[in-house]
Amino acid sequence: xxxxxxxxxxxxxxxxxxxxxxxxxxxxxxxxxxxxxxxxxxxxxxxxxxxxxxxxxxxxxxxxxxxxxxxxxxxxxxxxxxxxxxxxxxxxxxxxxxxxxxxxxxxxxxxxxxxxxxxxxxxxxxxxxxxxxxxxxxxxxxxxxxxxxxxxxxxxxxxxxxxxxxxxxxxxxxxxxxxxxxxxxxxxxxxxxxxxxxxxxxxxxxxxxxxxxxxxxxxxxxxxxxxxxxxxxxxxxxxxxxxxxxxxxxxxxxxxxxxxxxxxxxxxxxxxxxxxxxxxxxxxxxxxxxxxxxxxxxxxxxxxxxxxxxxxxxxxxxxxxxxxxxxxxxxxxxxxxxxxxxxxxxxxxxxxxxxxxxxxxxxxxxxxxxxxxxxxxxxxxxxxxxxxxxxxxxxxxxxxxxxxxxxxxxxxxxxxxxxxxxxxxxxxxxxxxxxxxxxxxxxxxxxxxxxxxxxxxxxxxxxxxxxxxxxxxxxxxxxxxxxxxxxxxxxxxxxxxxxxxxxxxxxxxxxxxxxxxxxxxxxxxxxxxxxxxxxxxxxxxxxxxxxxxxxxxxxxxxxxxxxxxx
Numbered sequence: 074x075x076x077x078x079x080x081x082x083x084x085x086x087x088x089x090x091x092x093x094x095x096x097x098x099x100x101x102x103x104x105x106x107x108x109x110x111x112x113x114x115x116x117x118x119x120x121x122x123x124x125x126x127x128x129x130x131x132x133x134x135x136x137x138x139x140x141x142x143x144x145x146x147x148x149x150x151x152x153x154x155x156x157x158x159x160x161x162x163x164x165x166x167x168x169x170x171x172x173x174x175x176x177x178x179x180x181x182x183x184x185x186x187x188x189x190x191x192x193x194x195x196x197x198x199x200x201x202x203x204x205x206x207x208x209x210x211x212x213x214x215x216x217x218x219x220x221x222x223x224x225x226x227x228x229x230x231x232x233x234x235x236x237x238x239x240x241x242x243x244x245x246x247x248x249x250x251x252x253x254x255x256x257x258x259x260x261x262x263x264x265x266x267x268x269x270x271x272x273x274x275x276x277x278x279x280x281x282x283x284x285x286x287x288x289x290x291x292x293x294x295x296x297x298x299x300x301x302x303x304x305x306x307x308x309x310x311x312x313x314x315x316x317x318x319x320x321x322x323x324x325x326x327x328x329x330x331x332x333x334x335x336x337x338x339x340x341x342x343x344x345x346x347x348x349x350x351x352x353x354x355x356x357x358x359x360x361x362x363x364x365x366x367x368x369x370x371x372x373x374x375x376x377x378x379x380x381x382x383x384x385x386x387x388x389x390x391x392x393x394x395x396x397x398x399x400x401x402x403x404x405x406x407x408x409x410x411x412x413x414x415x416x417x418x419x420x421x422x423x424x425x426x427x428x429x430x431x432x433x434x435x436x437x438x439x440x441x442x443x444x445x446x447x448x449x450x451x452x453x454x455x456x457x458x459x460x461x462x463x464x465x466x467x468x469x470x471x472x473x474x475x476x477x478x479x480x481x482x483x484x485x486x487x488x489x490x491x492x493x494x495x496x497x498x499x500x501x502x503x504x505x506x507x508x509x510x511x512x513x514x515x516x517x518x519x520x521x522x523x524x525x526x527x528x529x530x531x532x533x534x535x536x537x538x539x540x541x542x543x544x545x546x547x548x549x550x551x552x553x554x555x556x557x558x559x560x561x562x563x564x565x566x567x568x569x570x571x572x573x574x575x576x577x578x579x580x581x582x583x584x585x586x587x588x589x590x591x592x593x594x595x596x597x598x599x600x601x602x603x604x605x606x607x608x609x610x611x612x613x614x615x616x617x618x619x620x621x622x623x624x625x626x627x628x629x630x631x632x633x634x635x636x637x638x639x
Contacts, residue, residue: 087112106454117366133357136357136360137357137358141204143331172395189437193437196427202420237268246434279335318333369447397411428446536548579607592612
């Protein structure tokens with residue numbers, strides 16, 4: 074042919090195979106991403122037949138990671154991220170440490186690898202894939218919940234830690250046993266200072282300059298009325314800022330895109346930006362899973378089955394147990410602990426980069442890299458199954474373990490209302506579950522009218538602040554009966570469910586009606602199917618954002634039309 078069509082053939086093969094195998098996976102009641110991973114294996118270099126260009130598809134997959142992280146930034150504000158810093162920062166650091174020690178101990182003492190290879194191996198198993206987490210949270214409608222924010226914040230901290238690790242590996246390589254020429258270059262203190270300084274400078278520039286410039290620019294482009302220019306502006310912001318973050322500041326593309334999204338969130342067109350970029354995010358995310366599958370050599374399954382099982386045990390069981398215990402120690406609900414554990418029960422993009430650098434520095438063998446790749450592919454494929462086991466696991470643990478019940482509801486002053494709140498405040502009150510953007514506005518309106526209300530909220534910092542203001546508030550997951558009991562649901566005048574967690578709404582309603590069958594319930598929803606299902610429940614009034622917005626706009630329109638008609 075007159076020109077190369079490697080890019081076209083690789084993209085065409087990836088999309089066609091992913092569509093066919095993804096459809097088969099869904100028909101077999103498996104997640105579609107399992108089909109995408111298998112599509113990657115089929116078109117990879119280790120299986121016969123068509124082989125795609127692995128370097129090209131990995132670059133395309135990197136764009137998918139950028140767009141996904143950009144989309145998350147459009148949904149999460151800096152306030153959301155800072156609200157979970159007290160658990161996300163220490164939790165991520167401690168979990169990385171535990172997972173690294175576990176992986177390194179197995180590699181060094183059981184497999185007899187040298188110290189450098191063991192450390193790189195353990196570190197590669199400690200970092201979960203943000204892309205996989207986002208797909209799981211979006212599928213469950215949990216991205217904007219407290220649990221979702223904790224999981225995202227946790228993985229953002231992991232990503233920052235991995236950026237630091239990648240920068241420190243070359244100067245530390247000599248001490249870890251490498252004899253390559255690049256190993257001893259650079260001062261450790263200088264390298265660390267430059268890395269952290271670059272990250273801080275990038276973040277400061279984004280939030281001081283970027284949050285003014287980019288929303289203004291988006292407003293100017295939206296004013297042209299051109300949909301193509303608006304979509305192009307969104308894509309240019311997401312990919313362009315991510316690329317600049319990597320090239321200029323040494324920040325990973327994923328983190329650069331995430332902060333770009335958080336800055337663009339300040340624009341009044343942020344929701345439109347999220348909608349416009351959604352098809353691109355979905356398409357490139359598919360290429361990410363295909364690229365992961367292409368790295369996997371199926372022969373490892375029968376050549377090293379025991380080692381692969383050990384790697385999976387560390388990723389799925391070891392990391393999850395560590396995260397589970399840490400979340401409970403920080404006094405968050407059992408459901409949050411299980412969700413964060415499931416989110417971390419896989420590894421992804423940073424693991425590949427760490428393993429590749431380890432091989433380049435002469436620290437890690439090709440065998441170690443292949444085991445990491447195998448662990449990534451299989452753990453990603455199993456992650457939807459792990460997420461689906463959260464609710465059954467929660468019920469099983471609470472039913473059989475007194476220790477778990479104690480840890481889930483520890484002796485916590487925020488989990489119980491103090492006696493200083495008078496019976497008048499806890500009788501015939503309005504009960505608000507979830508004090509985020511919607512719940513807070515409802516609470517402020519009730520306070521302005523001197524109406525008494527009680528709040529049930531998972532975020533402990535919000536609960537502490539409300540109590541300081543004299544408002545009765547209980548910390549905990551309202552899907553647990555103890556939380557609603559502490560909030561005196563049996564004496565409430567009405568229940569308002571303002572949490573964005575679509576999965577937990579039905580459970581909260583069921584518990585409330587078991588405790589008080591005649592209780593009126595007002596609930597927010599996010600989709601037509603969910604709204605239709607909830608409207609069949611007795612004594613329930615349902616509000617859906619888009620529907621209520623349309624009603625308010627229609628009312629305003631009619632007010633303008635009627636005087637003219639008269």
